[in-house]
Amino acid sequence: MRSHLAKMLCFALGAAGSSGAAAQPRSEPPQSVQEPGPENPNDSPGYTPDEEGPSASGSLKLHGYIDVGFAKAQGNGSSFRQGDTRLPADYGVDTFAPAINSRGEVASLDAGGRFVNGFLPYSMEIGSRASFFINTVNADIQYTPPGAPLLIFARTQLLPRFANGTKTRVVVEQAFGRLTPFSSQEFALSVGKFDSVFGIEYLENQANLRIGITPSLIARYTTGQSIGAKAFYRYQLPSISSAISINAAVTNSGNWVESLQTPDISLTGVPNGTARLGYELNMLGFQVKVGGSGMYGPRNDQQSSAPRQRAFGVDGRVIVGWLSLSGEYINLREDSGAEPGKYTGTGVYPLASGFKVDGFYNQAAVAIPTGATSLQTVTLYARYDRRHAEFEGFGPILTSRWTTGARLDFWSALAVKAEYLFNRENAGAPTVPNDVFTSSVVFTW
Amino acid sequence: MRKLTVITGLMVALVSLTASGATARAKEQPHAPAAVDSSWPGEEMPLPLTVRTPDDLVFKETAEHQYLIFNLLASGKLAYDRGDMATAATKWETLLRVPNLPADLDRVIRPLAIDARQRAGGAAAELPPEPAAPSPDQAALAAVPAAAKKRVSVVRGFVTGGGSLGAGGTVVWLKRRDGATPQPRPSRGKTVSQKGKKFIPRVLAVPVGTTVYFRNDDEVYHNVFSLSHPNEFDLGLYQKGISRYKTFNTAGPVDLLCNIHSSMSAYVYVVDSPYYAQADRRGNFTIRGVPPGKYTLRAWHETSLEPTEQPITVKDDVVEVAVTVTSDRPAPAFVPDKAGKPRQAQLGY
Numbered sequence: 149m150r151s152h153l154a155k156m157l158c159f160a161l162g163a164a165g166s167s168g169a170a171a172q173p174r175s176e177p178p179q180s181v182q183e184p185g186p187e188n189p190n191d192s193p194g195y196t197p198d199e200e201g202p203s204a205s206g207s208l209k210l211h212g213y214i215d216v217g218f219a220k221a222q223g224n225g226s227s228f229r230q231g232d233t234r235l236p237a238d239y240g241v242d243t244f245a246p247a248i249n250s251r252g253e254v255a256s257l258d259a260g261g262r263f264v265n266g267f268l269p270y271s272m273e274i275g276s277r278a279s280f281f282i283n284t285v286n287a288d289i290q291y292t293p294p295g296a297p298l299l300i301f302a303r304t305q306l307l308p309r310f311a312n313g314t315k316t317r318v319v320v321e322q323a324f325g326r327l328t329p330f331s332s333q334e335f336a337l338s339v340g341k342f343d344s345v346f347g348i349e350y351l352e353n354q355a356n357l358r359i360g361i362t363p364s365l366i367a368r369y370t371t372g373q374s375i376g377a378k379a380f381y382r383y384q385l386p387s388i389s390s391a392i393s394i395n396a397a398v399t400n401s402g403n404w405v406e407s408l409q410t411p412d413i414s415l416t417g418v419p420n421g422t423a424r425l426g427y428e429l430n431m432l433g434f435q436v437k438v439g440g441s442g443m444y445g446p447r448n449d450q451q452s453s454a455p456r457q458r459a460f461g462v463d464g465r466v467i468v469g470w471l472s473l474s475g476e477y478i479n480l481r482e483d484s485g486a487e488p489g490k491y492t493g494t495g496v497y498p499l500a501s502g503f504k505v506d507g508f509y510n511q512a513a514v515a516i517p518t519g520a521t522s523l524q525t526v527t528l529y530a531r532y533d534r535r536h537a538e539f540e541g542f543g544p545i546l547t548s549r550w551t552t553g554a555r556l557d558f559w560s561a562l563a564v565k566a567e568y569l570f571n572r573e574n575a576g577a578p579t580v581p582n583d584v585f586t587s588s589v590v591f592t593w
Numbered sequence: 594m595r596k597l598t599v600i601t602g603l604m605v606a607l608v609s610l611t612a613s614g615a616t617a618r619a620k621e622q623p624h625a626p627a628a629v630d631s632s633w634p635g636e637e638m639p640l641p642l643t644v645r646t647p648d649d650l651v652f653k654e655t656a657e658h659q660y661l662i663f664n665l666l667a668s669g670k671l672a673y674d675r676g677d678m679a680t681a682a683t684k685w686e687t688l689l690r691v692p693n694l695p696a697d698l699d700r701v702i703r704p705l706a707i708d709a710r711q712r713a714g715g716a717a718a719e720l721p722p723e724p725a726a727p728s729p730d731q732a733a734l735a736a737v738p739a740a741a742k743k744r745v746s747v748v749r750g751f752v753t754g755g756g757s758l759g760a761g762g763t764v765v766w767l768k769r770r771d772g773a774t775p776q777p778r779p780s781r782g783k784t785v786s787q788k789g790k791k792f793i794p795r796v797l798a799v800p801v802g803t804t805v806y807f808r809n810d811d812e813v814y815h816n817v818f819s820l821s822h823p824n825e826f827d828l829g830l831y832q833k834g835i836s837r838y839k840t841f842n843t844a845g846p847v848d849l850l851c852n853i854h855s856s857m858s859a860y861v862y863v864v865d866s867p868y869y870a871q872a873d874r875r876g877n878f879t880i881r882g883v884p885p886g887k888y889t890l891r892a893w894h895e896t897s898l899e900p901t902e903q904p905i906t907v908k909d910d911v912v913e914v915a916v917t918v919t920s921d922r923p924a925p926a927f928v929p930d931k932a933g934k935p936r937q938a939q940l941g942y
Contacts, residue, residue, distance in 0.1 A: 189881040191780050192871040194794025195762030211926040288926075290939055299856075301939040326941055331789070332812030334853070336941040343940070357927060357935045380942055384814045384853075386830045393942070430816065430852065432827050435932055467932040515933055519822050521898070525933070559898075561923050592926040 212287040213592040215355035219248040220278035223581035225255030246571055246584040247362040248272060249283040250355040251307075252405065253314075255584065270407050273311030282308045283588065284355060299326040319406070321373055334382035334393075341375045341412065344403035345395040345424050346441045347476050348463045356592045360553050361567050362584075364509040365533040366478050368408055369459065370441075374399035375412050376419060389430050396423040401448040402457060408448075408492055415491060416453035420445025435467040447482055449490045449500060455483040470514050477508040484540055502540035509533040527555040529567075545576035563590040662691055666702070669709070678713035682706055689720050699723065700782040704806060704836055711834045745882045748868070748890075748905070748912045752876040755894045756920035760876035762796035762895065763918050764862040766869035767880060767888040770904065777867035779803040784836070785849065785859065787815045792849055792859030796895055801844055801865045808836040816852035818931040821845070824863065827852075827931050846893065855928040855936040860895050883907050894918040 227245035245254040249272065257271045272281050285306040292299050303322040309315055324340025343350045347370045352358040363371065376399030384391045398421055400414040426439035441461045446453035459480035466473045485500020513529035531551040538544035553567025566587040573579050642653045669684030685706035689699060703723065748767065752760035768774045777800030786793045788810040799805060807817045809831055817837070818827040824847045828837040841847065844865040851857040868888075870878040885908050893900040898921045905914055927935040936942075 188778050188780055188800060188867055190867065190869050192798045192869070194785070194797035195871050195873070196794040197758065197761055198874065209924065211924070213926065288939075299939060299941070322939075326939065328941065334813060334942075351937070351940075352935070354937075357937070380940075382942060384830060386814055386832060389830060395942075430830060430931075432829060435930075467934065472932065472934065517820075517822065517933070559923075560925055593923060 207290075207292040209290040210288070211290070211593060212285070213354070213356040213590050214285050215250060215283040216280065216589045216591075217249050217272075217283045217361075217586060218278070218280045218588075219255060219272075219274065219584060219586035221246050221248065221255035221274070221276055221582065221584045223276060225275040225277075225582075226257055227254075227580060227582065246569060246582040248274075248584055248586045249281075249588065250353075250358055250361055250363065251283060252363045252367060253283075270309075270314045271311075272309070273314065281310070286354065297328045297331070299328075300324075301326065334380075334384070336380045337377070338380075339377045341373055342378060342397075343373055344371055344422065345378055345397045346370045346403045346422050346443055346459070347424070347461050347478065348437075348439065348465065348474065349476060355588060356563060356590045359511070359513050359515075359527055359529050359555060360531065360551060361565050361586050361588045362551065362569060364476070364507075364511075364531065365535040365547065365549055366476065366505075366507040366509060368405045369478055369480050369505065369507075370403050370461070370476070372401070372403050372405040372408075374401045374403070374420070376400055391428045391430070393426040393428070394423065395426070396421070402443055402445060402459075404448060415448075415451050416446040418446050418453035420448075420457075433469060435465070437465045439463050447485065447500070449492055450485050450487060451489075451491070452486045454486045455500070457482045470516055472513045472515070473511070475508065475510040478505070480505050501542075503538070505535060505537040507533070507535035507537070522558055523556060524560065525555075525557040527557070529553055529555070543576045546574040547577075548572045548574055561592050563588075563592070565590070658691075658693070662688065662694065662698070665691070666698075669702075669705075673705075673709060678709045682709035682713050685709060686720060697781050704782075704784075704808075708834070708836055745884055746907045746910055746912055747879060747881055748883050748907060748914060749877070749879040750914035750916055752872045752878065752892060752894075752916045752918055754918040754920055755876075756896050758894075758896060759874070760872050760894065760918060761874040762794075763872040763876065763878070763916070764796070764798040764864065764869065764893045765872065765878050765880065765916060766798075766864040766866045766891055767883060767905070767907075768866055768891065770887040770889055772886065774866050774868075777801060777865065777869075782806075784808050785817075785861070786810045787817065787851070787857070790851075790854050790857055792857060795859045796862065796871065797860070798862045798864055798869055798871045799841060800867065800869070801863055802840065802842060803863070804838050804840040805861060806836040806838045807849075809833050814853060815857075816931070817849060818852055819847050819849055820929060820931070820933060821847045824861075850928060850931075852931045855930075855938045855940075855942070858925075858928065862893055883912075890914060890916065892916045892918045894920065896920040896922050896924075898922040 225246065247253065248255050251270070253270045253272050255271070256273055256275045274281065285308065287304050289302045290299065301322060301324055302320065305319045305321050307317045307319060309317070320341065322340070322342055324338045324342045326336050326338040328336045343353065349364060349367050350371045353363070353371050376397055378395065378397035380393065380395045382391050382393040398419045400412060400419060402420045403422060420443060422441070422443040424439050424441040426437060429436040439462070441463070443457070443459040445457060447455040447457050457480070459478055461476060461478040463476040464474065482503040484502040488498065490497045490500040509531055511529060511531040513527055515525050515527040517525050529552070533549040533551070534546075535548070536544060536546045549572065550570040551567055553565060555563060555565045557563050569584040569586070571582045571584070642649070642656060644650050644653050665684045665688035669681045669688065672680035672684060685702050688694070688702055689706060700723070703720065706720070752763040752765065754760055755763065779802035780799050783797065783799055783803055784806040785797060786808050790811060790813070797805065807828060809815050810833065812833055814830050814832050816828065816830045819825050823843050824841050824845065826839045828839065830853070831837055841861060841863040844863045847861040847863065849859040849861060868880050868883050870880045872878040887904065887906050890903050890905050891900040897919045899919070901916070901918055903916070905912060928938055930936055
């Protein structure tokens with residue numbers, strides 16, 4: 149009888165012991181109450197490979213993706229209305245050519261070869277025909293030397309183009325080393341060619357990272373890569389589940405995308421400065437990230453440093469469960485070129501007009517996890533873009549775009565995406581049939 | 594009859610206190626410890642137990658010993674819940690000095706006492722040495738049911754596969770084919786450290802029901818989380834010296850990540866069998882205390898999409914097996930944050 153009672157008492161004590169374990173904050177208590185007893189003879193201490201111990205040998209990782217597209221554009225796939233010969237130029241700038249892939253490349257350029265002054269993006273040359281194409285073959289190499297707070301990273305992209313216009317190219321999109329000298333601080337210093345630090349869209353600039361397919365209407369001003377040095381510092385404020393961060397870069401050029409950029413080397417000898425100040429609130433199941441960005445420096449396409457470019461922007465992201473909301477605004481101004489000639493990524497052009505643009509996008513996405521091994525996530529998304537751009541000597545043009553689509557993620561290695569873009573010319577330009585259906589299959593390895 | 598009445602009352606008190614603790618846990622919020630009732634009868638010793646016979650005396654001594662343990666245990670918890678870390682630390686440190694404290698209780702309370710003392714900001718108290726872990730042989734004998742003690746076997750072997758990472762860390766376990774597999778006993782004191790912006794160990798096998806502590810040993814903050822359904826969790830942001838924990842109640846792989854440092858990753862594999870092991874660096878493993886019978890041997894490696902399976906029969910004292918694991922799970926090209934949004938590890942943020 150006494151041993152039976154003692155056993156009951158021990159059981160109660162065991163339950164109380166489990167209760168004591170729950171004194172740790174913010175976690176679930178043990179769900180099952182077990183009678184205390186000896187350890188399992190098969191108890192495992194766990195496994196840590198040598199490369200994470202003192203005798204580590206470095207870590208080399210190879211990743212990449214292949215992005216295959218299929219699209220069909222309205223009209224002739226360009227920003228020109230079919231048969232419209234009244235216009236000597238496409239308003240000095242491409243503002244509404246229909247992008248069809250994650251690089252922002254359009255379905256087609258103007259077949260007539262009219263004056264575009266270097267502001268047309270690269271083209272897939274498919275016109276209005278439905279076509280498959282290969283957007284990007286991407287390879288990433290990442291190496292971490294043993295015993296050093298260093299990371300070396302290179303991203304190379306093969307861009308196969310099978311039409312007569314844009315040529316097949318190999319682009320070293322990123323190549324940098326990152327030093328994290330202080331183990332007690334969130335500080336990283338990078339030198340090389342790297343992503344912009346302006347805004348947030350660069351964070352999902354790659355086809356396998358972007359929720360949808362096409363970049364926003366303002367991505368061309370914010371998501372380019374450049375050569376230089378950048379520093380990142382983040383300070384945690386755990387008492388309010390927050391952090392503040394500063395990301396600052398000094399680069400040869402600014403944040404414009406490849407087709408609008410100057411060569412990677414500095415043409416002016418004076419660098420551009422870009423910075424973003426960010427705030428994060430990381431609650432359980434609820435995150436808010438906001439930031440403000442600024443950029444100042446000489447124009448990227450001049451050989452004199454006198455003409456300046458300046459930009460500021462704000463961005464925000466809210467993530468609640470399956471729902472994510474994001475938005476970004478940019479205001480950018482460029483002085484007129486001081487010398488004849490404009491040096492862009494697609495060649496040298498005669499005019500370097502002053503330019504100003506205001507634009508923004510807002511995006512909502514719902515990512516629904518399925519719990520299955522094959523189809524893991526279904527994401528539905530919609531985005532609204534609006535851009536007001538004006539070249540000196542030309543009238544302002546207001547364009548907007550609705551984008552809606554779906555993304556299916558399989559096995560963490562395959563993304564199937566499809567979206568429809570409703571492109572609208574709201575003011576300053578005739579309406580052009582340029583809506584687009586585009587899709588993308590991204591194999592990630 | 595009189596004894597039963599006393600015991601019933603004591604049990605009711607203990608159970609109600611335990612239930613009170615459970616209620617407090619259920620109310621816990623990330624930054625707002627729940628208010629709990631800090632009073633209960635019998636704060637002071639001795640307990641009002643009547644002693645008339647030698648049996649009564651033995652019982653009273655036993656009850657008071659256990660009640661002292663419970664009192665210190667629970668009052669520390671209540672102090673912890675109301676944010677009184679100094680009191681919590683004092684209670685639990687006193688508890689650790691109680692003679693003949695059960696070893697498993699020591700292992701649970703010790704990290705909590707250290708944590709509370711660190712939060713209280715005072716000098717660390719001198720604690721008695723940790724109880725020695727039972728030897729594998731002792732533990733094996735104690736863990737096996739009496740009926741099976743007469744005959745248990747060892748299953749050992751080596752694992753091949755695992756791709757460029759090698760087979761080290763492979764989790765191997767047995768499920769009975771000729772009957773029900775016994776429910777495993779949860780392991781105690783399992784800890785995954787965050788040190789040098791890495792998880793150590795990288796792969797940890799635990800039985801179902803085990804609570805794993807995630808201790809930050811870095812100067813920087815970490816936020817351990819997992820999106821592995823149905824064992825997903827988020828421990829929030831915490832600093833050096835602090836442990837937070839998760840109890841894993843469902844078998845399967847759990848990918849561990851840090852919401853601050855995208856380069857950090859590790860794995861917990863939860864097994865629903867008491868017969869399991871992890872391969873060492875060379876791929877060798879040993880499973881002890883296996884009763885004779887027919888089993889399915891399963892093996893999982895961090896590069897495996899699914900465990901591999903093979904039948905084995907245990908009838909000899911030592912059973913040797915060779916296991917091959919698949920490496921069909923591609924290394925993730927990008928790492929999600931705790932909301933599932935992909936991050937680029939090379940950015941460092």
